[in-house]
Amino acid sequence: MKVKVWGARGSVPAPGPEMNRYGGNTSCVQLMLSDGETLILDAGTGIRSLGLALKSGMPTINILLTHLHLDHIQGLMFFPPCFKTESRITIWGPASPEATLEHRVARYISAPLSPVEVRELPCDVSFLDTPASEWEIGSARIRAGSVTHRGPTLGYRITEGDTSLCYIPDHEPGLGAALEDAEPEWISGFDLAHRADLLIHDCQYTDREYPEHIGWGHSPVSDAISFGRLTEAERLLLFHHDPLHDDEFLDTLFDDAVSRWESGGGAPDRIQLAAESIEVELGPTRELAAG
């Protein structure tokens, strides 16, 4: 399994020269499975570049949405395969008693927010609620579970062979609970992340910023580190950077994260701050490389 980050920013795109190293595109991660299948985690603005890089003639493209906040779907309308008749796209997302997934996504891909409607897309696109139990896409087994955020939100665990990745980009597991004191079964997202080879997790705020954002659905550094440590993730990739955090600020945030990670017994090479174009090879080689 190979992982590539196409967008690691949270909330809203944050372009600019001061953001170049970590990138300004919102959430999008590509998983390349050993059987050639590609899974896409979230459709933030990073999916536009991903779509440009995809080879034509791909089998069905599966997009797994964690939730429908704009920073996780904004790129859909600019995903080049959506405008190719030969494309087959399946979009998975959280169920809702209120409306179908297609109807909810169509609130964005419709007038007056969009010049096109979902029904006008030339590709063959289908919208599916994530199943309650594990399901398979290609060589991967997928599990979705509800996690603490604002509104219905999923985390995903994707397993291929003995290798697993957990993706919880928007998550506030410490809301109303001290993570370090909580029993594992009472921690949001715990079973999804438990002993994952790679955990991609929300780390939007510094601990100093967090008190002004309690209940917004995101984690401070300390909770992101605690969650990674408690779940015994093999490797932690900190994600969903606040749009106010430029490269220099994120460097400082990362220094703090590494310090906390190491004081909890983590190895410094097992933690990384997500940046656009970073690739992670999971499996026997387990290499981390800048793209």
Added chain:
Amino acid sequence: MDGAQKPLELILARNLLTSISTPAFLVDSAGTLMFYNEAAGALLGMPFEEAGQMEPDEWSSRFGPLDDDGEPIPFESLPLTVALREGRPYHANLHIHAAEGSVRAIEVSALPITAERGQSGAMAIFWPADMAGDGAEDGR
């Protein structure tokens, strides 16, 4: 992890109950007592950390919900049980065995916790009757 992951709505409910000063219980869909908060522990004379999770017959007998005549209330008639079974809120006045062997009159409001994929459990918030307003009525 020793136990199965709890549904998110139960986790959030527990976090809420932990944060309030009104006594409260939380049960899962089978009626197992999953948690009660510090205020409930003070009223009952035993913190949850000591009591731990309890099966329905255990918690219902230990805390002895009693009617006005001091007779045990059948488990199927308890507010939490009604909320779970019927999927609706339920309010009642009853008595419980409280701290130091006392019997306290309380008012209980129970609410089912229902998520997209079905009912996960229920929570009950209760007040000593001597703290309740004059206008409180038995909802049965």
